[in-house]
Amino acid sequence: MYEEKFVVxxxxxLHARPASKLVELAGKYESKVEVVYKGKAVNAKSILAIMGAGIYSGSEVLLRVEGPDEQAASAELSEYMSNLPD
Incomplete structure (x- = not known):
């Protein structure tokens, strides 16, 4: 399992544009991908789950990836989370 904290x-x-890109990237992988915010884990492959979490600028989140391709998924998703577009 891979876990890393990020500050948005x-x-x-994580409004519509960056959230939809996160969902698109996470969806490329077989691994389970979650974003944990305020103690609640949400499915990073679901735009409704990400948008419903209400993750604002300055929020600290945990990215969690677990599965057969977690190494590749975590590398790409970490890069994205480190450089979120506006």
């Missing part, structure tokens, strides 16, 4: 450092947080 773009201007608007």
């Amino acid at each position: 450092d773009n201007a608007e947080g």
Whole structure:
């Protein structure tokens, strides 16, 4: 299992555009991908789950990846989370 903390450092947080890109990237992998915010884990392959979490700019989140391709998934998703677009 891979876990890494990130601070959402773009201007608007995980709103529609960055959330949909996260869902697109996570969906490429077989591994289970979750974003944990305020103690609640949400499915990073679901736009409704991500948007419903209400993750704003400055929020600390934990990215959790577990499964057969977790190494490749965590590398790509970590890069994305480190450089979130506005």
